[in-house]
Amino acid sequence: MDTRLFTFVGGETGSWRIASMRTIMGEPLAHAARLEVVNGSFVPEIKSASWLLRGVTSNERYVTHEEQQLLMAKQPRLGRPEATCAALIPIRKTASWWSLAQDERRRIFEESSSHVTTGIKYLPAVARRLHHCRDLGENEPFDFLTWFEYAPADSSAFDELVAELRASEEWKYVDREIDIRVARDGA
Amino acid sequence: MDTRLFTFVGGETGSWRIASMRTIMGEPLAHAARLEVVNGSFVPEIKSASWLLRGVTSNERYVTHEEQQLLMAKQPRLGRPEATCAALIPIRKTASWWSLAQDERRRIFEESSSHVTTGIKYLPAVARRLHHCRDLGENEPFDFLTWFEYAPADSSAFDELVAELRASEEWKYVDREIDIRVARDGA
Numbered sequence: 001m002d003t004r005l006f007t008f009v010g011g012e013t014g015s016w017r018i019a020s021m022r023t024i025m026g027e028p029l030a031h032a033a034r035l036e037v038v039n040g041s042f043v044p045e046i047k048s049a050s051w052l053l054r055g056v057t058s059n060e061r062y063v064t065h066e067e068q069q070l071l072m073a074k075q076p077r078l079g080r081p082e083a084t085c086a087a088l089i090p091i092r093k094t095a096s097w098w099s100l101a102q103d104e105r106r107r108i109f110e111e112s113s114s115h116v117t118t119g120i121k122y123l124p125a126v127a128r129r130l131h132h133c134r135d136l137g138e139n140e141p142f143d144f145l146t147w148f149e150y151a152p153a154d155s156s157a158f159d160e161l162v163a164e165l166r167a168s169e170e171w172k173y174v175d176r177e178i179d180i181r182v183a184r185d186g187a
Numbered sequence: 188m189d190t191r192l193f194t195f196v197g198g199e200t201g202s203w204r205i206a207s208m209r210t211i212m213g214e215p216l217a218h219a220a221r222l223e224v225v226n227g228s229f230v231p232e233i234k235s236a237s238w239l240l241r242g243v244t245s246n247e248r249y250v251t252h253e254e255q256q257l258l259m260a261k262q263p264r265l266g267r268p269e270a271t272c273a274a275l276i277p278i279r280k281t282a283s284w285w286s287l288a289q290d291e292r293r294r295i296f297e298e299s300s301s302h303v304t305t306g307i308k309y310l311p312a313v314a315r316r317l318h319h320c321r322d323l324g325e326n327e328p329f330d331f332l333t334w335f336e337y338a339p340a341d342s343s344a345f346d347e348l349v350a351e352l353r354a355s356e357e358w359k360y361v362d363r364e365i366d367i368r369v370a371r372d373g374a
Binding site: 003004005040041054056058059060061062063064065067068098099100101102103104105106132134135136137138 | 190191192227228241243245246247248249250251252254255285286287288289290291292293319321322323324325
C-alpha cells in the first residue's frame with residue numbers, strides 16, 4: 001500500500017515490546033505492553049488497544065536545501081536488522097508556537113536550537129521518520145510522532161540526542177511529550 | 188463548534204449559487220449548482236452532493252513576521268454583508284514542489300512569485316481563508332482550498348489577482364486547479 005499515513009497502536013499485541021513509557025511533559029498515555037506500527041489507517045489485527053496514534057509523513061517544514069543534502073547523504077533507512085531498539089516520541093507544541101511566523105519558527109528551530117545540526121551528529125546511528133498529526137483533522141492528541149530506530153549499543157547516544165533537544169529553546173514550546181522505548185523480542 | 192476543519196459541498200442545495208466552474212488545469216470537478224460551506228466534518232443537510240472537499244486551517248508556512256504583521260493590519264474578516272461574491276479555488280501542486288526544501292519553496296513563493304506582495308495589493312477588498320488538505324490523511328484530490336469573499340464591484344480586481352498568481356513561477360508547480368465562482372442569491 002502506498003500511503004503516507006501511519007498508525008501506532010499500543011496494546012497487548014504488536015511486534016515491538018514496550019520497555020518503558022515516560023511522561024516528559026503533560027498528560028500521560030495509558031499503559032501498554034506492546035506496540036504495532038501499521039502503514040495506513042486500516043488496523044485489523046490489534047486486540048485490546050490502549051491507544052492509537054496516527055500521523056502522516058509530509059514535506060520538510062524548516063530544512064534548507066543544504067541541510068536536506070546533508071541529511072540525505074547520512075541518514076540510514078528504517079528496518080536495519082541490527083536496529084532492534086526503537087523509540088516513539090509523540091509531542092505537542094503550544095498555541096504560541098503555532099501562531100509564530102515561519103521565519104520566527106525557523107530561527108528557534110535551527111539558529112537557536114540546532115535541531116538539524118544535533119540530529120546530524122547522531123547519523124548514521126539513528127534512523128528517523130517524522131509523522132505530522134496536527135493537520136489530520138480534528139482533536140488529535142499530539143502534533144508530531146517521531147519514530148527512531150537504533151542498535152542497542154547506540155542507546156546512550158540516543159539518550160544524549162533527546163536530552164540535547166529537550167534543553168533547547170524549541171522545547172520551551174512543547175507542552176506534551178511521551179518517551180516510549182521499545183525493543184524487538186530477544187533484544 | 189471550535190474546529191479548524193471545513194467542508195465544502197457542491198450539489199443541488201447550499202447557501203451559495205455557483206455562477207461558474209472553470210477547470211484551469213488537470214481533471215475537472217463534476218457539475219454542481221449550489222455550494223455549502225460547513226465548519227466541521229459533520230455534513231447533515233446536503234442532498235445530492237456532487238463533491239465534498241475538506242481542508243483545515245493551519246499555521247503559516249512561508250510568511251515572515253513582517254509580512255504577517257502587514258497581513259493582519261490589512262486583511263478583512265469573512266462574512267462582510269457587502270461581500271456577496273466568493274470564489275473557491277482548489278489546487279494541487281506537483282511531487283517536485285513537495286520534494287523541494289523549505290528555503291527553495293519560500294524563494295519561489297515570494298522572492299520569485301510575490302505571492303504575499305500580490306495578495307496584499309488587493310487588501311482590504313478581498314477576504315481570504317486558506318485550508319490545507321495534503322496532510323488530512325490519504326487520497327485527497329487537492330492540496331489546498333482557498334476561499335475568497337469580495338463585493339461585486341471588486342470582481343475584476345479579483346480576476347487580476349488570480350491572473351497575476353497564475354503567471355508566476357510558483358504556478359508552474361500547480362497541476363490541478365478549478366476556479367469556482369459563487370454568489371449570494373440576488374447578488
